[in-house]
Amino acid sequence: MLDVPRQPEAATRAPATEPVVTVARSRQAVECLREAWAALPVTNIDSDIDYFLTVVRHAPRVVAPHVVHIRREGSDDLLGVARLEELPVKLRLGRHAIGRFTLRAIVFSFDGIVGTAGEADERLLLAEYLKALDAGVADVILMRNVDVAGSLRKTARAMAGRLRWGHARSVSSRWIADIPDRLETFLQVRSAKSRNTLRRQERNLHANFADRMKLSRFDRPEELQELCRDLESVAARSYQRGLGVSYTGTPLEHGLIELGLRRGWHRAWVLYIDGAPVAFWNGMAYGDTFAIGTPGFDPRYTKDSVGIYTMLRMTEDLCADPAIGRLDFGQGEAEYKSAFGRRSHDESEIMIAAPRLRAIALLLALSGVSALNDLAARAIRDTSWGRRLKAGWRRRAAEKASS
Known part of the structure; x- marks a missing residue:
């Protein structure tokens, strides 16, 4: 375990004419930044102060916040939204673990560099976090x-230097879709043949189940317990559960859904057949963007296309909401993302090691394994045998989850 120097809950440095830097290391200290936080252009719900505090409160490996606020005369404020976390790391070659260790990490929220207008601002903010690494706060x-x-x-890489930079981090595409005012317009990205297939699947679903099926939308705080119960019922059978990425009802997930319902962010659509939940889609609305969570469906109803049907009902509702202009499908290669969305940009992790031998050596090992896994992932993605192998993994995961 890394010996961390004791730090005050909030430290402020204010030399004359210099930027005023505040480092908030407790929930109480973060609360003191609420007014300044609210004045900044936060675009990602992950960096919203209430969402952030919910993560700090419920995530099991979080040690404390590590939020940096910089106030400057004549310029906009800057904010770094991050937390100190005990980060378990597995060295994996494919699906096989070959080693594991724990790093104490300063983990940023998504889009957690807030208010910067270019390289100079990024350098000013990142320098405060590099000082924390130098001081032994994290690995x-x-x-x-x-x-x-x-x-x-580019800025982070230049500041870290080659030795302390995490190399060969995997790259994933982010998929988004514009939300028009009508579902039919949304579906224009599909071919006429595909649109006809979707209509036929919907007709068949209604013909097979008629008044035995019901779709419910959950968006009120008093619906929390019923919603979480039904999400778990579906997720327990989904192939996503077998892959370890589905809803699991942890205190963190429960806390974020509760917050989202209370703030009017969280919405969920659940399809029922004979009174039992069989599919769901959910997500968070923040600004003009609706970001989906991980959907789920009961594999016993795969041939009935209950997942796609529920997704289209969600999209239909979003089209009717003038406040929503964009659907964020997130990262990954799931078929529905490329079918209904467009590739927005590519994303990757940034990892920077502290200037100490252990941290640098472990990051070097992680970089080497990541490079090998990236080669394997490209082979799976770009070859027919690889795609068949991946489909087989998902099928076995679904069978394991439903057994």
Whole structure:
């Protein structure tokens, strides 16, 4: 375990004419930044102050917040939204673990560099976090979902130097879709043949189940317990559960859904057949964007296309909401993402090691394994045998979840 120097809950440095830097290391200290936080252009729900505090409160490996606020005369404020976390790391070759260790990490929220207008601002904010690494506060800095073509990645790499930079981090595409005012317009991205197939699937579903099926939308705080119960009922059978990415009802998930319902962010659509939940889609609305969670469906109803039917009902509702202009499908290669969305940009992690031998050595090992896995992932993605192998993994995961 890394020996971490004791730090005050909030430290402020204010030399004359210099930027005023505040580092908030407790929930109480973060609360003191609420007014300044609210004045900044937060675009991702993950960096919203209430969402962030919910993560800090419920995530099992979070040690404390590590939020940096910089106030400057004559310029906009800057904010770094991050937390100190005990990060378990598995060295994996494919699906096989070959080693594991724990790093104390400063983990940024998504889009957690807030208010910057270019490289100079990014340098000013990142310098405060590099000072924390130098002081022994953490082993690494971790930023997820960073635009590989953006200035932040270039700035961070230049400041870290080659030795302390995490190399060969895997790259994933982010898929988004514009939300028009009608579902039919949304479906224009599909071919006429595909649209006809979707209509036929919907007709067949109604013909097979008629008044035995019901779709419910959940968006009120008093519906929390019923919603979580029915999400778990579906997720327990889904192939996503077998892959370890589905809803699991942890205190963190429960807390975020409760917050989302209370703030009017969270919405869920659940399809029922004979009174039992068989499919769901859910997500969070923040600004003009609706970001989906991980959907789920009961594999016993695969041939009935209950997942796609529920997704289209969700999309139909979003089209009717003038506040929503964009659907964020997230990362990954799931078929529905490329079928209904467009590739927005590529994202990757940033990892920077502290200037200490153990941290640098572990990051070097992680970089080497990541490079090998990236080669294998490209082979799976770009070859027919690889795609068949991946489909087989998902099928076995679904069978394991439903057994």
